[in-house]
Amino acid sequence: MRIGTALLNGQPAVVAAASDDMAAAVHAFDSMETLLAAPRETANAIVEEATASAPRFAVAELTWLPPVPRPGKVLCVALNNSANPDRIISGPPTPALFTKPTTSLTGHDTPLRLRASYGRVHPEPELAVVIGIGGSDIPHDRALRHVYGYTVFNDLTSPTLRAEDTFHYRAIHPSDSEPDGVRYVESWVTYPARYKGSDTFGPTGPWIVTADEVADPHALRIVCRHNGQIITDDNTANLRFSVAEVIAFVSSYMTLETGDVIAMGTALRRANSGGGAVQNLDLVARGGTVEVEIEGLGVLRNHVEHR
């Protein structure tokens, strides 16, 4: 099942795609959060009935919102592609994560509202997990039971703002010799709210594909296109840490809640046809349409609109 959130009569509503072209309203649930919190089998039966019988909407004509419009948190795994270790001089042996604010989320086919003041902005194509049942200290062998489904995510990033919000500074550390003394340690630290979290930096969707329809989340081709040209052509087989590993790890620090989104990290492999890396694609300068497609999940498409 492919279940998302779209505007119907100007209000957010749960919709389910009955085919690639047509979708049905699922009136039994007033929001995606309500659906995610309902018993799985009950929800599935309701969605199936709606897609079989309810009035149909053209997928292309709906105004899509992020599938979960206001999740408790959006976590993103950094540097989680098997191509990364060659680039890492030192880094953690565990998943490293940051959060994007929910205000950065935007739906399929909505504008990316970029400003010249953002400097360079590039797309980062990613598989995202939507949490069904939340929890803390979720064991690895039960982690996938907490996945409601998968969606497509574009982790827009401004390397210009990243550089601006990086401090080279003397961090305060406790002294080694005096209990109340301090020493200064020259450090670098980067703060991500602007470079990862500005408005429309988190396109998500169009919908969630329920986990039962994704045989293996680590065997999905993932492609990023700009104005139709393939930039990235990778596979989720190249994720360094798996979905289960990330859920088990992060839930030992942060409680996962129903509707939380975890973006699994950037697909990196460049297309053989050339066209550069995603880092070559400055959406502020070049504008146009960017698509992320994941095998079995769908195509997330957005166009640049200068603010």
Next chain:
Amino acid sequence: MRIGTALLNGQPAVVAAASDDMAAAVHAFDSMETLLAAPRETANAIVEEATASAPRFAVAELTWLPPVPRPGKVLCVALNNSANPDRIISGPPTPALFTKPTTSLTGHDTPLRLRASYGRVHPEPELAVVIGIGGSDIPHDRALRHVYGYTVFNDLTSPTLRAEDTFHYRAIHPSDSEPDGVRYVESWVTYPARYKGSDTFGPTGPWIVTADEVADPHALRIVCRHNGQIITDDNTANLRFSVAEVIAFVSSYMTLETGDVIAMGTALRRANSGGGAVQNLDLVARGGTVEVEIEGLGVLRNHVEHR
């Protein structure tokens, strides 16, 4: 007015402190979010009536939740104390921000549930702003109109997890010479979800003091105590970027929503009585009770409980 959220009959409810010791339920609002979205004068009149006449609860016996239990986002300003510039070798001339997930929030008088695996964890005493009316591109001279009130925040930080989640790596940048080529630039980047966002890393409260009762948010003594000993004794006069500057700046990148929380940055000045800096206070090793007190706002107290 001092307005917060506490459990009444096991459910989150809006409460208002009528004195330092006694609070009243404000039944007219089913949540803080509803109150914040209501017209200001109507809400004030309802709260005033409730505190004057409704049944009273002992402040010390209530179970406090974060004043806004589930804000859209919690933004924190980094390195925003006037003592910082001496430590900054290079950094932005604008406020640098990160977000904490809402699951990290916890109320007044609740346990800080820390684990040995977190390494060192220290408190960071901060003034926090609660947004009333949201907006984008808020002009500086109108920014304070968007402040519903102020509260006390403790930005718990694990320098151990910060060090773990720092990468020294070769970042991919566009080539200077070939349009589709890339070059590698040796960089440092830190990801804050764990070191700033683990469960209970965001104590907030006990309540919000409405903006009309805070004559100048930049003239408030701010103190941090551990087991009664003063560690930090600073004043919000030492904030580098003001509340209005931060609101104007951040809202040009991220839409601010009703209920959003902005923590203004760590108060740093060490108490004359000794006792080290907050960085000397490892709550994992030392346990105990940590308090942040801000003049006119109240005392936020939490105790360490080892998970």
